[in-house]
Structures are given as structure tokens and as C-alpha cells.
Amino acid sequence: MEDLLRRVLEGIRPRKEDRERLRGVAEELMVRAEKVASGLDAPVRPMLVGSAARDTWLREERDIDIFLLFPEDTSRKELEEVGLAIARKVTEGKGREQFAEHPYLTAEVGGFDVDVVPCYDVEDPRRIRSAVDRSPYHQEYVVRELSPASIDQVLLLKKFLKGIGAYGSELKVHGFSGYLCELLIIRFGSFREVIREASRWTSEVVIDPSGEYDSEKDARRLFPDEPLIFVDPVDPGRNVAAAVSKRNLATFVRACQDFERQPSEKFFFPRTPSISPQEMRGIIEARGSKLLGVTFDVPKDLVPDTIYPQLRKTERTLVERIEGAGFKVLRSDVLSKAGRSLILLELSVYELPKVRRHVGPPLGVDSERFIEKHLSSGRSLAGPFIDRSGRLVFEVEREHTRAIGVLQDALEDRGGFGRHVAESVEEGYEIVEDEGLVDLAEDEELFQFLGDYLTRCLPWHL
Ligand code: CTP
Ligand code: MG
Numbered sequence: 001m002e003d004l005l006r007r008v009l010e011g012i013r014p015r016k017e018d019r020e021r022l023r024g025v026a027e028e029l030m031v032r033a034e035k036v037a038s039g040l041d042a043p044v045r046p047m048l049v050g051s052a053a054r055d056t057w058l059r060e061e062r063d064i065d066i067f068l069l070f071p072e073d074t075s076r077k078e079l080e081e082v083g084l085a086i087a088r089k090v091t092e093g094k095g096r097e098q099f100a101e102h103p104y105l106t107a108e109v110g111g112f113d114v115d116v117v118p119c120y121d122v123e124d125p126r127r128i129r130s131a132v133d134r135s136p137y138h139q140e141y142v143v144r145e146l147s148p149a150s151i152d153q154v155l156l157l158k159k160f161l162k163g164i165g166a167y168g169s170e171l172k173v174h175g176f177s178g179y180l181c182e183l184l185i186i187r188f189g190s191f192r193e194v195i196r197e198a199s200r201w202t203s204e205v206v207i208d209p210s211g212e213y214d215s216e217k218d219a220r221r222l223f224p225d226e227p228l229i230f231v232d233p234v235d236p237g238r239n240v241a242a243a244v245s246k247r248n249l250a251t252f253v254r255a256c257q258d259f260e261r262q263p264s265e266k267f268f269f270p271r272t273p274s275i276s277p278q279e280m281r282g283i284i285e286a287r288g289s290k291l292l293g294v295t296f297d298v299p300k301d302l303v304p305d306t307i308y309p310q311l312r313k314t315e316r317t318l319v320e321r322i323e324g325a326g327f328k329v330l331r332s333d334v335l336s337k338a339g340r341s342l343i344l345l346e347l348s349v350y351e352l353p354k355v356r357r358h359v360g361p362p363l364g365v366d367s368e369r370f371i372e373k374h375l376s377s378g379r380s381l382a383g384p385f386i387d388r389s390g391r392l393v394f395e396v397e398r399e400h401t402r403a404i405g406v407l408q409d410a411l412e413d414r415g416g417f418g419r420h421v422a423e424s425v426e427e428g429y430e431i432v433e434d435e436g437l438v439d440l441a442e443d444e445e446l447f448q449f450l451g452d453y454l455t456r457c458l459p460w461h462l
Contacts, residue, residue: 008268012159014059025110026064036089045069049139051178056154064114069121083118098303102131125234137234138179145186156191157181163268164255166248172308174245199256212236270459275451280438283454290350293437296429300339307336310418315343317416327403335449350403355381360392
């Protein structure tokens with residue numbers, strides 16, 4: 001085991017030249033930020049935060065987070081305008097503004113993905129003014145509590161989570177954030193202890209290291225629908241693991257159990273299966289299900305954190321509509337890439353006969369209107385009659401005998417769609433069926449997505 005972890009570390013720990021490169025870029029950006037900030041009336045304080053500032057970044061990572069701390073009495077408008085203006089200067093005009101919930105700027109500088117994020121320098125992290133104001137406190141906390149000797153342990157945990165596909169709190173992933181990894185190591189001491197501990201977790205976990213709540217129940221009441229709760233040491237009102245989905249929690253727990261049983265590099269460096277278009281056609285045929293892909297263009301400037309929740313909401317709506325009409329969805333998924341989105345639906349029941357059962361009111365409720373309505377509808381095939389269980393029944397014509405009809409209706413009225421998705425679909429969409437999806441595969445990302453979908457498997461079992 002120790003050998004295995006040592007080998008993994010050799011592959012993921014930044015080398016001297018990696019550190020120097022990152023330090024060079026980060027320092028240059030910080031010097032520039034301080035210079036720009038000192039020329040202003042308002043006392044804005046730049047701060048390097050995140051994994052780059054804590055030495056908890058993986059060699060493969062290229063992420064630098066710079067926060068600009070504004071006095072608490074700055075107006076929201078000024079924070080955004082001045083913040084972005086400084087950010088633009090710091091990145092020498094290379095940045096792209098991101099309008100998520102909180103505006104910030106991303107840029108590529110010297111091969112690194114740089115985020116410049118304005119925030120408030122709040123006195124108390126329990127009373128934040130904007131969503132990102134806790135980050136400087138996280139920075140202080142981790143630097144204080146994480147011993148330099150434990151940094152390797154964080155790297156192992158991050159890479160393990162990446163390997164199993166559960167790393168990243170972005171809304172595309174719904175996984176474990178870097179800060180959560182750091183806290184888990186601080187709490188349990190080492191990678192192996194975290195694994196050992198988590199292999200006993202169930203679908204509801206509460207971790208409250210500083211005992212902010214009297215009982216797990218109290219904590220759970222505050223974060224009702226969040227399967228993993230890790231109370232933020234800098235703000236007990238926040239769950240650091242709020243983003244973690246049921247799927248990613250269960251994936252992690254299963255991975256920990258399997259790793260305990262049989263440690264392997266596979267968890268850290270999973271094989272990425274690749275199939276040919278020919279094999280893809282074969283798999284689609286072998287499944288014998290019906291695949292429907294809806295593709296449409298989306299505005300290029302929508303960030304994944306905006307578009308993914310909307311796509312998932314739309315996916316849920318479509319599944320409900322289709323199942324509500326009597327068909328069955330086996331599985332579904334969504335993908336968004338620069339400028340284009342795909343909602344993939346796989347049906348195990350795609351076609352149904354024209355006739356459909358329609359049950360009337362129970363005894364004790366008057367049936368006159370029900371019977372009249374159906375007799376005069378022109379869609380009744382049989383009835384009214386009473387079935388074996390005593391219910392009043394008509395057998396009527398189904399509106400759509402194929403699920404694609406329901407899908408088309410839903411795409412035309414777009415009720416229950418995410419806002420940008422509805423707008424994009426209104427501009428036009430295409431429905432691609434079965435093997436037709438393979439032709440979308442000219443696009444590498446789409447092809448990879450379809451391949452992953454069709455060969456879905458926990459990566460360490462591949
Ligand atoms: N942060 C947070 N919760 C999140 C995402 C970010 O509290 N869901 C805060 C943390 O303080 C974090 C900082 O924002 O340290 C920077 O975020 P990010 O770059 O996403 O995380 P890192 O810790 O830098 O990890 P990575 O190595 O993945 O960049
Ligand atoms: Mg980062």
C-alpha cells in the first residue's frame with residue numbers, strides 16, 4: 001500500500017519546475033494586482049487563495065485563484081465595476097468576464113487558468129455579503145490547520161476523487177471541492193484514514209468537527225436535502241459539501257470500500273475506454289432500446305454553471321412528460337460544450353398501442369360528467385365498463401403511440417424548461433435517433449460523451 005501511494009504521488013505531485021512556473025505566474029499577477037489596487041481611492045487588497053496558495057494543487061492542474069478584497073461598505077455595483085476593471089488590468093485585457101451568480105473574470109496567463117474574483121473583506125465570515133466572501137477565511141483556516149506534511153495526503157484524496165469522477169463542486173459535476181478534500185484530511189489525518197472512515201458511510205453523513213451543532217439531527221434540519229454535510233469551520237451556517245450529489249457520495253463510498261479491499265492505481269489513473277463508430281453502432285443495436293438525442297445551439301458565453309442546471313431541469317421535465325404519457329425512460333443524460341447542447345433520452349418502452357386505459361371516479365363520486373365527456377369525445381374505443389377491481393373505465397385512443405410525439409410536443413411548448421434552454425430550443429432543434437447519433441460523432445466531445453454513456457461503468461471496474 002505505501003509503495004502504491006508513493007508511486008501515485010510521484011505521478012501527481014508538482015515537480016520543482018512545475019512549482020517554479022506556477023509561482024512565477026502567480027507572483028507576477030499579484031504584483032500587478034497590488035500595483036493597480038494601490039492606484040485607487042478604495043483600499044482594495046489582492047489575495048492569492050485556493051490550491052495554488054496552499055500548495056494543494058495537482059501537477060496536472062493549471063488553476064490560479066486571485067481574490068480582490070473590497071471594504072465591506074463598498075456598494076455591490078462598485079464592487080462589480082471596479083473589481084472587473086482591476087481584473088481586466090491584471091490579466092492585461094486577456095480575460096473573459098463570467099456572469100455566474102457572482103461576476104468574475106477568467107483568463108489564460110502563461111498556460112494557467114486564472115480566476116480573478118472580487119469579494120468583500122467581511123469582518124465575520126458568518127455574515128457574508130456575496131457568495132465568495134468566505135474564501136479568504138478558508139485560506140487562513142487551511143494554512144493554519146493543514147500541516148505541510150499532510151499536503152501529500154490532500155493530493156492523494158483529490159486525485160482519487162478525480163479518478164472516480166467525483167471531484168469538483170461545479171454544477172456540471174456536483175462533486176467534492178478542493179476545500180472539502182482539505183477539510184477531510186484535516187479532520188481524519190490522512191488519505192488512508194479518510195478512505196477507511198468513508199467506506200463505512202451511508203447515504204446520510206454529518207461531519208461537524210468543532211461540534212457547532214448539539215446533534216446530527218440539528219445539523220440535518222438546517223441542510224435537509226444534502227446527503228453529505230460537512231459543517232464549514234469558518235461558518236457553521238454553511239455546508240461545505242452542499243454540492244455533493246447522492247450519486248457522487250455513493251460513488252465515493254463504494255470506491256472507498258473497493259479500494260480497502262483491493263488497492264490499485266486504477267482508482268487514481270482510470271483507463272479511458274474508447275470505441276470506434278462501428279463498435280458504437282454495434283452497442284446501440286445490442287441494447288435494442290430507442291435512443292433520442294435533442295441537440296440545439298446555446299449562446300457561447302453561457303458558463304457551465306449556468307447551463308448545466310437548466311439542462312438537467314429540462315431533462316427531468318422531458319422524462320416526466322414522456323413517462324406521464326405511459327412510456328418508460330431507462331436512462332438519460334445531458335452534455336453541453338461550447339455553443340451546443342445535447343439531451344439524450346433512452347427509452348425501454350418507446351411504442352405503445354393506440355388503446356389506453358382511462359380510469360374514472362370511484363364509487364361515491366358522481367360519474368355522469370366523466371361518462372358524457374368520453375362518450376362524446378370521439379376517442380373512446382370501449383366503455384364505460386367496470387373492471388375487476390370495481391373501477392369505472394373507458395378505453396380511449398392514445399394521443400401519441402410513439403414517445404417522439406410526446407417529446408416533440410414538449411419541445412414546442414417548452415413548459416418546465418430552463419430559461420436559456422427554452423430560448424435556445426425556440427430558435428431551433430434537431431432530434432437524432434439511434435444510429436443517427438453516431439454521425440454526431442464527427443464532434444469529438446460528443447462522441448466521447450456517447451461512448452461513455454453506452455459503456456457506462458465505474459472507472460475502477462474497467
Ligand atoms: N470555494 C468554496 N466552495 C466551492 C468552490 C470554491 O468554498 N464550492 C472556495 C474555496 O475557498 C476555494 C476557493 O474558493 O479554496 C477556490 O476555488 P477552486 O479553485 O474551485 O478550488 P481550489 O481549492 O483552488 O481547488 P482546485 O485545485 O480544484 O483549483
Ligand atoms: Mg483553484
